[in-house]
Amino acid sequence: MSAARTAPLPLLLVALTAPAPPAAHAAAPSCPPRPLARCFSVTVPLDRSGAVLGSVRIRAARIRSPRAARPPLIGLTGGPGQAGVVFAETYDILLATPGRDLVVFDQRGTGASGLLRCRRLERTLPTSFASPAGACGRSLGARRPFYTSADSADDLEALRVRLGAARIALYAVSYGTRVALEYARRYPRRVERMILDSPIGLDAPDPLARETLAAVPRVIRSACRRGACGVAGARPVADIAALRARLRRTPIRLVVRGVPGRVTADDLLTMIVGADLDPELMRAIPRAVRAALRGHGGPLVRLKRRLHSVNDAGPVSAFSPALFATTTCEESPPAWDPAAGPVARRSQAQAVADATPLAALHPFDRPAALTAGLLALCADWPATARAIAPPPPLPAGLPALVLAGDLDLRTPLEKARELTRALPGARLLVERGVGHGVLGADPDGCADGAVRAFLARRSRPRCRRGGVSLSLSAGSARATRARTRLPAGPAAPPGRRPR
Numbered sequence: 001m002s003a004a005r006t007a008p009l010p011l012l013l014v015a016l017t018a019p020a021p022p023a024a025h026a027a028a029p030s031c032p033p034r035p036l037a038r039c040f041s042v043t044v045p046l047d048r049s050g051a052v053l054g055s056v057r058i059r060a061a062r063i064r065s066p067r068a069a070r071p072p073l074i075g076l077t078g079g080p081g082q083a084g085v086v087f088a089e090t091y092d093i094l095l096a097t098p099g100r101d102l103v104v105f106d107q108r109g110t111g112a113s114g115l116l117r118c119r120r121l122e123r124t125l126p127t128s129f130a131s132p133a134g135a136c137g138r139s140l141g142a143r144r145p146f147y148t149s150a151d152s153a154d155d156l157e158a159l160r161v162r163l164g165a166a167r168i169a170l171y172a173v174s175y176g177t178r179v180a181l182e183y184a185r186r187y188p189r190r191v192e193r194m195i196l197d198s199p200i201g202l203d204a205p206d207p208l209a210r211e212t213l214a215a216v217p218r219v220i221r222s223a224c225r226r227g228a229c230g231v232a233g234a235r236p237v238a239d240i241a242a243l244r245a246r247l248r249r250t251p252i253r254l255v256v257r258g259v260p261g262r263v264t265a266d267d268l269l270t271m272i273v274g275a276d277l278d279p280e281l282m283r284a285i286p287r288a289v290r291a292a293l294r295g296h297g298g299p300l301v302r303l304k305r306r307l308h309s310v311n312d313a314g315p316v317s318a319f320s321p322a323l324f325a326t327t328t329c330e331e332s333p334p335a336w337d338p339a340a341g342p343v344a345r346r347s348q349a350q351a352v353a354d355a356t357p358l359a360a361l362h363p364f365d366r367p368a369a370l371t372a373g374l375l376a377l378c379a380d381w382p383a384t385a386r387a388i389a390p391p392p393p394l395p396a397g398l399p400a401l402v403l404a405g406d407l408d409l410r411t412p413l414e415k416a417r418e419l420t421r422a423l424p425g426a427r428l429l430v431e432r433g434v435g436h437g438v439l440g441a442d443p444d445g446c447a448d449g450a451v452r453a454f455l456a457r458r459s460r461p462r463c464r465r466g467g468v469s470l471s472l473s474a475g476s477a478r479a480t481r482a483r484t485r486l487p488a489g490p491a492a493p494p495g496r497r498p499r
């Protein structure tokens with residue numbers, strides 16, 4: 001899995017964590033330079049009801065495996081907004097499996113599949129999306145309601161038909177797990193098996209990010225176990241609470257290496273969540289927090305800059321901010337009436353935050369829930385006339401492997417446990433010391449071995465090192481093996497990662 005550490009998989013991009021890329025030309029991704037790779041397209045209706053005319057040309061790449069006798073493996077990227085074809089080689093490195101072709105595609109509105117673009121969104125930070133996102137939604141007009149996960153699931157079915165495959169296997173990471181589950185609900189007999197890496201859970205993310213906020217204490221303590229954070233690990237959660245309160249009153253303002261820097265209480269939460277891509281950065285946060293409490297803000301300012309590069313979303317051809325806003329605001333359950341105006345929406349979201357116990361948000365607070373959630377993105381989003389029907393129930397008996405990292409804050413471990421319990425017979429593998437995107441980090445080969453055994457239909461793969469394999473069904477959990485502790489080093493080097 002050394003290749004995985006240099007070419008991690010696309011991951012979820014959440015509004016509070018990742019800076020948007022600068023404006024870029026939307027060059028169409030080329031086909032992977034592989035002798036057995038072939039790119040193709042399938043045209044699907046924009047609106048399958050026929051009420052709104054138009055079509056979308058879905059771009060896909062197929063990497064053939066010699067003697068492929070098993071159902072092809074379809075890779076589903078994160079986001080929403082990530083392209084797929086541009087990451088074909090990454091998937092091939094991680095998922096190449098004898099006997100299965102590998103297929104990746106650009107979901108509608110991304111990459112070369114009718115890329116959605118709103119220029120102002122491409123020049124701003126997601127935490128400042130409110131006005132540009134609303135204008136973006138209005139500019140899309142009648143097309144706006146047809147970029148949901150359900151639409152992508154139906155596109156996936158059209159892709160299966162185009163491939164001529166009776167069934168398919170799915171590997172989905174982060175937001176892609178929502179599309180995978182939507183497909184499994186709609187077409188259960190077409191899914192041979194599926195791997196859900198860092199799943200968002202059974203439902204869309206909470207609009208006030210309370211599931212992420214509730215996981216912060218556990219994740220910080222886990223990152224600091226066995227003295228990994230030094231003296232700062234003695235009371236890291238209490239230190240974060242103390243610094244958050246101080247920053248609410250007085251943000252840090254410093255000039256570091258000739259460049260002005262500023263850290264607010266909201267920045268502190270953004271940094272902690274953004275650090276779940278790199279355990280070394282997660283362990284650096286308690287030390288920087290302790291230094292800031294002692295009057296030395298430089299380490300925190302430098303860490304904020306470093307995390308911005310780690311969470312860089314890349315060019316528009318790899319990630320569409322317009323699609324991210326459209327899918328998120330169209331299908332996420334709001335904490336407000338979507339027919340209300342922006343002022344009323346903010347008031348309603350505030351009422352939901354006020355009703356949330358502070359203990360559920362510690363070491364942060366109610367303003368953090370409003371900032372970290374979907375309010376900034378969707379407050380000004382136009383109301384939609386298209387009602388999204390409740391999804392069918394989850395299929396019973398579908399072979400599923402769920403991968404989760406105990407340092408993941410974008411899609412916390414608690415969501416993976418909840419999902420695994422809802423899938424009878426599913427198995428959960430928890431990687432200790434790993435954050436978001438398990439297979440792309442996989443410091444010890446545990447996840448890699450589990451995935452390959454699962455795709456080969458071998459039962460009960462054993463972890464060679466720190467992963468813990470759990471079998472969860474009907475609310476029960478049983479650890480099967482946990483051999484040695486993880487090394488103290490980072491799971492992957494810092495740097496820009498596709499999400």
